[in-house]
Amino acid sequence: MDKVLQKITEWLKEILVGGVMGNLSGMFDSVNKQVGEISEQVSLTPAEFSPRVFEMVQEVSESVILPIAGIFLTIVACYELIQMVIDHNNLASFETWTFFRWVFKTFVAVTLISNTFGITMAVFDLAQTVVAESGGIIAGSTAVDDTTLASLQTSLMSLELGELLGLYLQSFIIGFTMQILSIAIFVIVYGRMVEIYLAVSLAPIPFSTFGSKEQGQIGQNYLRSLLALGLQGFLIMICVGIYAVLIQGVSFASDPIGSIWGVIGYTVLLCFTLLKTSTIARSILNAH
Numbered sequence: 001m002d003k004v005l006q007k008i009t010e011w012l013k014e015i016l017v018g019g020v021m022g023n024l025s026g027m028f029d030s031v032n033k034q035v036g037e038i039s040e041q042v043s044l045t046p047a048e049f050s051p052r053v054f055e056m057v058q059e060v061s062e063s064v065i066l067p068i069a070g071i072f073l074t075i076v077a078c079y080e081l082i083q084m085v086i087d088h089n090n091l092a093s094f095e096t097w098t099f100f101r102w103v104f105k106t107f108v109a110v111t112l113i114s115n116t117f118g119i120t121m122a123v124f125d126l127a128q129t130v131v132a133e134s135g136g137i138i139a140g141s142t143a144v145d146d147t148t149l150a151s152l153q154t155s156l157m158s159l160e161l162g163e164l165l166g167l168y169l170q171s172f173i174i175g176f177t178m179q180i181l182s183i184a185i186f187v188i189v190y191g192r193m194v195e196i197y198l199a200v201s202l203a204p205i206p207f208s209t210f211g212s213k214e215q216g217q218i219g220q221n222y223l224r225s226l227l228a229l230g231l232q233g234f235l236i237m238i239c240v241g242i243y244a245v246l247i248q249g250v251s252f253a254s255d256p257i258g259s260i261w262g263v264i265g266y267t268v269l270l271c272f273t274l275l276k277t278s279t280i281a282r283s284i285l286n287a288h
Contacts, residue, residue: 042237062117130233
């Protein structure tokens with residue numbers, strides 16, 4: 001009778017272990033895919049990420065936004081000329097050097113908005129070079145691989161039937177949670193690039209303010225925002241590197257249940273830190 005009960009218990013354990021492993025395998029595959037793609041996606045420039053979207057943004061910026069920026073520049077240049085004359089001698093006389101100074105500032109401003117797209121892309125090319133170089137240093141697997149899952153399966157077979165039943169029920173909650181986290185990672189990484197496209201599309205307008213003493217901080221803050229978006233990619237790589245080190249330290253053999261929840265905790269931590277990268281980058285560069 002004891003042998004029969006033992007066989008039934010082993011059979012139930014095999015069913016439960018198979019169910020748990022099936023749930024966890026799909027869960028880890030989804031998260032591994034999203035985390036593994038972070039480094040690849042972050043290292044792409046806006047032109048490489050989606051060439052068709054990039055071309056559309058460039059065309060809209062140059063054909064729609066640039067003429068508006070030209071109007072703003074004209075207004076700013078005229079206002080700046082008046083202010084230069086008033087500030088110097090209150091219109092009592094007009095010195096030639098003041099006019100040449102205004103011409104030079106206007107020439108620089110026109111040159112900037114005429115080459116806005118090239119300047120903004122140069123910022124991101126520089127940022128992506130830093131990200132690519134950091135990717136060679138920040139190395140490490142972020143995946144829960146087949147070997148780890150095999151050791152997990154062995155550890156699960158050593159658990160009691162009640163523990164396996166509880167873990168089987170937990171695996172449904174874990175799987176749902178990890179699916180949400182994988183979607184969150186996707187949204188954060190791709191959302192950054194969409195934010196870059198939105199910022200670049202309006203670039204000529206803040207660039208048109210560089211010729212003004214009073215409104216020049218708009219263009220300066222815009223440049224800081226672009227640099228912050230580029231720096232965010234580097235911070236994302238740092239987050240992935242930390243996540244890789246933490247995942248490699250998980251031991252499924254000693255405590256399988258705690259290790260599974262540990263992976264979830266690390267993934268939640270990864271999502272939280274990815275969300276904070278934008279705020280940290282902007283605070284470092286004092287961008288608003």
